[in-house]
Amino acid sequence: MEVLVLNRNFFAIQITSWRRALRLVCLDRAQVVDQEYRTYNFDDWCTLSRAVKDHPGGFVKTPNFNLAIPEVIALKFYDKVPMREMKFTRKNIYEHYDYKCCYCGKKLAPNELNLDHIVPKSRGGKTDWKNIVTSCFPCNLKKGNMLLNEAKMKLLIKPNRPSINPGFGIILKSPIRLRTSWQKFIDNIYWNIELEN
Numbered sequence: 001m002e003v004l005v006l007n008r009n010f011f012a013i014q015i016t017s018w019r020r021a022l023r024l025v026c027l028d029r030a031q032v033v034d035q036e037y038r039t040y041n042f043d044d045w046c047t048l049s050r051a052v053k054d055h056p057g058g059f060v061k062t063p064n065f066n067l068a069i070p071e072v073i074a075l076k077f078y079d080k081v082p083m084r085e086m087k088f089t090r091k092n093i094y095e096h097y098d099y100k101c102c103y104c105g106k107k108l109a110p111n112e113l114n115l116d117h118i119v120p121k122s123r124g125g126k127t128d129w130k131n132i133v134t135s136c137f138p139c140n141l142k143k144g145n146m147l148l149n150e151a152k153m154k155l156l157i158k159p160n161r162p163s164i165n166p167g168f169g170i171i172l173k174s175p176i177r178l179r180t181s182w183q184k185f186i187d188n189i190y191w192n193i194e195l196e197n
Ligand SMILES: [Zn+2]
Pocket: 101, 102, 103, 104, 105, 106, 135, 136, 137, 138, 139, 140
């Protein structure tokens, strides 16, 4: 059972286990949030739990009563939005350069593009945003194992690292079914799911 975690400003920032969610509420570091955006501290939530018979999140048994499992919690002290860096993948690099060859500027189909080390790998060039650009095959061949000045080539599009995603990105490590109760907290933010297997 997963619980959606909001920051203090009600931005969705994370998904966590119900155990951790309840621990955070118990430690008074988070409050439970219901569908009407009401918040509950641990005592209130215990009182409410005793009063309800049905709860969409289910219950966890305690010695004296059944404690409802929150669906959404909000952290009390954390108001940041975690920054997310764009992953260095072929797809992201192609998209970053808009499927253009950075040497001649031609826009091409993905299968007509290649990745090129500006400073060749064999000469110590790194494989990172600063040294990798998209290139068409002819430019790639022309440049070969040379440096830019040796090949007498110029970059029409300068390499640069994509700006850090300013969105409110949540990274899901595995595909998780989004719960309907989360929807209203997610609808009003930029929801960026990265699925990793
Ligand atoms: Zn080219």
